[in-house]
Amino acid sequence: MGYTKYCQGYSEYTIINKLTSHLEHKPGAAVEVDWSGPSMAYVDTSTGEIVTVYLFVGTLPYSQYSYVEPCRDMKMDSFIRAHIHMYEFFGGVATRLVCDNLKTGVVSHPKEGEVVLTVDYEAMGSHYQTAIMPASIRKPKQKASVEGTVGKIATAIIARLRNEAFYSFEDLKAAVAKKLYGFNHESFQKREGSRYDSYLDEKPFLHPLPSVPYEIATWVYGRKVNIDYHVVFEYNRYSCPYQYARKSVDLKVTDSTVEIYSGSARIATHNRFPSGRRNQYSTHPEDMPDKFKFSPWDDIRIKNWARSIGDYTAQAIDRIFEGVPIKEQGYTPALAVLRLSNKYSEARLEAACEFAITSGIKKPRYHHLNSILASNQDKIYVERKKADAKEHSQMGYLRGSSYYGGDNDDQ
Known part of the structure; x- marks a missing residue:
């Protein structure tokens, strides 16, 4: 084959093998x-x-x-x-x-x-x-x-x-x-x-977007749970169920959450603390043992405790809160009064509050009620109250002479 024929054939070959199509x-x-x-x-x-x-x-x-x-x-x-x-x-x-x-x-x-x-x-x-x-x-x-x-x-x-x-x-x-x-x-x-x-x-x-965008996750493996049932990540502490204390867990960390895994089971999820925060605690109440669980004191909890003792105790606590400009100032004096029920009894505290209020003390405080209870004035008050009620019940109903007739009342 001559050179000219070869070049012509090769040119045709390259054209055929470089064809394009519209997609x-x-x-x-x-x-x-x-x-x-x-x-x-x-x-x-x-x-x-x-x-x-x-x-x-x-x-x-x-x-x-x-x-x-x-x-x-x-x-x-x-x-x-x-x-x-x-x-x-x-x-x-x-x-x-x-x-x-x-x-x-x-x-x-x-x-x-x-x-x-x-x-x-x-x-x-x-x-x-x-x-x-x-x-x-x-x-x-x-x-x-x-x-x-x-x-x-x-x-x-x-x-x-x-x-x-x-x-x-x-x-x-x-x-x-x-x-x-x-x-x-x-x-x-x-x-x-x-x-x-x-x-x-x-x-x-297009297919609809998922309800939640994808979050990039970083895994941290073999992190030890401390004795306080918290895991440390970036100097902050996140709780998991107390049964996992001293065990190893894995962390799945995203921009917004910290998830704690034991094997393939997720045992806790927390909102991640912002970068720069240190020594912060994120604790779920359900992760704590029962002996560590408690509710913070506030006016609602204090008043509910007072109402469970009795109406006069509730009145005494209400008057304490009414006498302070902000409710937080009433927490300590109200709790001091209610803790008298632990030292004496709920029944005696209720009687002491009743005695104080009916005696004209407008705002009974701890020193009033403690003095009444220490001197047993509440017991004396209760006994006198029972005696008055018994005497009233023995007198019966008195009828006048007109009921029995006689003299000018004969019919």
Whole structure:
């Protein structure tokens, strides 16, 4: 074969094997994600350092509606948080999630066998009920939509902001969001409408978001429960049932909660203390043994105790609270009165309060009632009261002479 014939045949071969076709994407079927190659930066005003910012990009292939988020790094936490914010931006979840083979998401992608995802990335996919399907290695055409978007935002966002200086991460993030809005609402060149218009047609096909957003969790294994049935995490203490004291437990820590596990069983859940707080206690009453459980004293509890003893005791306590400008000032004198029932008895305290009130003491206090009880005046009062009641019952009913007749009363 001559050289000319060879070149002609090879040219025809390459053309046949490089044919392309138009892909018809189904609405809500997939979302593609990737990191932008070009980056941005802002100036840290405290140090003067220029900080590099990376752009996370997500695209719905059907509508080409896109999400862009600046991130300080490309680590696991930033990667997953960007996914969470992307789903919130889209207002729904696609059936498939197509990503690159980044170490933050994919452990291994063999030619044969199953793809192995990182634990956190797989947990996020399970939470949003989406199938994570990494593209084949060195085959970016399997996520052509997001690859195209990465190229477009280099012009629509990065290039248009290249002459602006940013002095905080928040300012840069706000500027990117503003340019992203224009990018999504700009009209297509070769089709009608905009990315946003197509997104409105696609949105009904997206699966609804879970009721609770996914939270990134960090596991701490083999943490010892102290003798006070609390577990220490970041210098703060969280309770678990006292039966687990001196045992080892695992902690699942998110941005907002601390969950305590014994094996596969969750035994306690707490709100996480904000960063910077130290030596704080989060204790559930149900985790405490019965001997440690008590209710704080307040005016309601004190008055209920007084009413359980009797009406006159309740009146005495009410008068104590009425005589103080703030209710907290009445706690100590009221409890001092009520504790006399432990020293003597509830019946004697009730009698002493009755004797004090009926004797004209407007606001009986501890020293009044203690003096009455110590001198047994309450017993004397009760005995006199019983005697008066007995004498009254023995007198009977006196009838006048008119009842019996005689003299001028005869009928």
